[in-house]
Amino acid sequence: MDNRDIVQKSYQSFLKQYLQKQDEQMLYKGQELSRRAIEQNISPEEIVNYHVSMLKETYPDLPKEVLVSFDFLLEVMISYGFAYREHQSLRHRQLELKTEMEVAANMQTTLLQTDIPSVPEMQIGALSVPARQMNGDYHHFTCDENNCLGVAIADVIGKGMPAALCMSMIKYSMDSLPETRMQPSAVLESLNRVVERNVDPSMFVTMLYGIYDTRVHSFFFSSAGHEPGFFYEAKKDRFAEISTKGVVLGVTRQASFEEYQLDVAPGDMIVLLSDGVTECRAGDEFVEREYIVDLIRKYMHLSPQEIVESVYDELMRLQGFELRDDFTLIILQRDV
Structure with a gap:
């Protein structure tokens, strides 16, 4: 089982426990899980799919309106995911440029130094x-x-x-x-x-x-x-x-x-x-x-x-x- 599968199983397990007990401890675990999902480049729409899959399995008689609402949420998360990944990519490039500028500035200071x-x-x-x-x-x-x-x-x-x-x-x-x-x-x-x-x-x-x-x-x-x-x-x-x-x-x-x-x-x-x-x-x-x-x-x-x-x-x-x-x-x- 790879790391992405582990994140999916963990999400569905924590969600199931939270639905049963509404334990705040599960909310904290959910926050930690979000960081692991980001590390594995798991998109927001994938998280929604984990959520829907577990609900269908646990509650097979969910009203059609509820299931349809998840279709809407999924579309929103797809757009959000694209925007988020683009933002992360730009942020990464910005950090790289900042590092390069710092190196260049230090080099310039050394090159142009005069006593x-x-x-x-x-x-x-x-x-x-x-x-x-x-x-x-x-x-x-x-x-x-x-x-x-x-x-x-x-x-x-x-x-x-x-x-x-x-x-x-x-x-x-x-x-x-x-x-x-x-x-x-x-x-x-x-x-x-x-x-x-x-x-x-x-x-x-x-x-x-x-x-x-x-x-x-x-x-x-x-x-x-x-x-x-x-x-x-x-x-x-x-x-x-x-x-x-x-x-x-x-x-x-x-x-x-x-x-x-x-x-x-x-x-x-x-x-x-x-x-x-x-x-x-x-x-x-x-x-x-x-x-x-x-x-x-x-x-x-x-x-x-x-x-x-x-x-x-x-x-x-x-x-x-x-x-x-x-x-x-x-x-x-x-x-x-």
């Missing part, structure tokens, strides 16, 4: 948080033998797995270009060709890449349509928007990128961010860029790392702890 380097006369703060499991933002630091700091921040216009794969491609393309790392415009031109050839036309990448030269305390950078950051001049105690030009990566193969320079005095700060920072919402309204500046100013007595973490916490509270877009915020500050 904040120790640079003389400089403090660095960075925080990147994905809105979903996969991060469509990318940031990376390098430091050469001259203690020159390279910093990249990018954002894929898109979300989910495609954006994450694109970010991984950008990362490894960056790693293959060490000889041009001191030329931000050349870096973006090379990456633009990679994106234009390999990324779907509906997906674009914004990016800012810069080099902070500690020998002359200047920040040289180029932008590919990336969200403008801020520059804080300590001497004047004011924030100014970092204004740049440049098309997003992947639009045209022949794109060129202008290079800019910021001279950084003691106490000055360079603020780089993704649009997930400036497009936070308070209710249905986007926050103003000035609000982000006010938050940074509020925590300027802290270290850059503490500033980015405090700004993130404030914006999360503002949004009811629901991050709607990938969040990346970087602060570079020259020591006083």
Whole structure:
């Protein structure tokens, strides 16, 4: 006797005992039996057939109306069974996809991981948080033998797995270009060709890449349509928007990128961010860029790392702890 036969015999036995005694213990056994039926993929309509078969055997003189009612119940259970099995199949696939996404997210975290380097006369703060499991933002630091700091921040216009794969491609393309790392415009031109050839036309990448030269305390950078950051001049105690030009990566193969320079005095700060920072919402309204500046100013007595973490916490509270877009915020500050 196989397991399905055992379930059928058990069902009919428990039902018969319950009809005779109305013992609640049989109801508990029925609940356990339902779990065994699911494990054996026994459909609801089969359970109804077990039920009808036992009743006919036990009560051969059942009214015709009662027997006919079971025909109606059987049809209902057939449709229910189909829907239930489809639901179980979709649930199983959803669990498989969730597991795959978790594995992919962990792999992406490992692949895109970057350490904040120790640079003389400089403090660095960075925080990147994905809105979903996969991060469509990318940031990376390098430091050469001259203690020159390279910093990249990018954002894929898109979300989910495609954006994450694109970010991984950008990362490894960056790693293959060490000889041009001191030329931000050349870096973006090379990456633009990679994106234009390999990324779907509906997906674009914004990016800012810069080099902070500690020998002359200047920040040289180029932008590919990336969200403008801020520059804080300590001497004047004011924030100014970092204004740049440049098309997003992947639009045209022949794109060129202008290079800019910021001279950084003691106490000055360079603020780089993704649009997930400036497009936070308070209710249905986007926050103003000035609000982000006010938050940074509020925590300027802290270290850059503490500033980015405090700004993130404030914006999360503002949004009811629901991050709607990938969040990346970087602060570079020259020591006083």
